Amino acid sequence: MKLIDMAHEKNSLWIFGYGSLVWKPDFAYKRRKVGYIKGYKRRFWHGDDFHRGDKEKPGRVATLVEDEEACTWGVAYEVPESHMEESLQYLNVREVMMGGYITEIVEFVPKEKSHTPLLALVYIATSDNPIYLGPASDVEIAAQISISSGKTGHNIEYLLRLAEFMRLCCPEVEDEHLFSIEAALLKIFPHGEITLSA
Ligand SMILES: N[C@@H](CCC(=O)N[C@@H](CS)C(=O)NCC(=O)O)C(=O)O
Numbered sequence: 001m002k003l004i005d006m007a008h009e010k011n012s013l014w015i016f017g018y019g020s021l022v023w024k025p026d027f028a029y030k031r032r033k034v035g036y037i038k039g040y041k042r043r044f045w046h047g048d049d050f051h052r053g054d055k056e057k058p059g060r061v062a063t064l065v066e067d068e069e070a071c072t073w074g075v076a077y078e079v080p081e082s083h084m085e086e087s088l089q090y091l092n093v094r095e096v097m098m099g100g101y102i103t104e105i106v107e108f109v110p111k112e113k114s115h116t117p118l119l120a121l122v123y124i125a126t127s128d129n130p131i132y133l134g135p136a137s138d139v140e141i142a143a144q145i146s147i148s149s150g151k152t153g154h155n156i157e158y159l160l161r162l163a164e165f166m167r168l169c170c171p172e173v174e175d176e177h178l179f180s181i182e183a184a185l186l187k188i189f190p191h192g193e194i195t196l197s198a
Pocket residue numbers: 016017018019020021022024047048051052061062063094095098099100101122123124152153158
């Protein structure tokens with residue numbers, strides 16, 4: 001049975017976010033859970049020529065890369081039946097049409113041990129995507145982020161908001177890829193010129 005059919009049966013759909021969706025879902029949901037998915041690592045290997053970059057200077061945003069040993073922390077949002085169509089339409093424009101992501105179904109494991117794992121929809125950009133950028137060093141990724149901005153803001157904000165989420169909601173998790181890019185970015189602005197507004 002397709003996830004969407006299951007969602008209609010259960011009157012709700014879960015959507016897992018691991019990039020901008022953890023701090024800017026911008027769709028209706030009735031509750032959220034912090035947790036993780038297994039078998040994927042988060043990497044700043046996807047290009048973005050709309051939200052956080054443009055055609056001349058594409059930004060770098062998060063995607064997931066399969067890795068049996070890894071897990072990625074983020075937020076699962078429960079969308080009620082009444083808002084399912086509207087939320088999926090919104091995400092289709094934001095993630096698929098403008099962002100180049102495709103959808104997959106994953107098992108989400110809530111951080112709360114008493115909560116049971118659940119199936120969720122996730123948006124992933126794969127390497128066959130035209131604006132996929134692939135691996136680069138932390139310094140190269142930070143340098144690209146430092147000079148990119150797009151329709152919804154600067155690429156620096158995208159990275160710092162995600163790092164802020166991980167520190168606030170998953171303090172026990174060491175995301176070396178994310179924090180090493182952040183450290184490289186902060187070295188570009190050694191006098192604290194970049195800070196997140198409240
Ligand atoms: N699909 C990932 C990444 C989502 C993401 O960052 N998508 C970009 C599109 S390239 C976006 O929506 N950006 C909005 C923004 O940066 O404000 C997630 O679940 O968070």
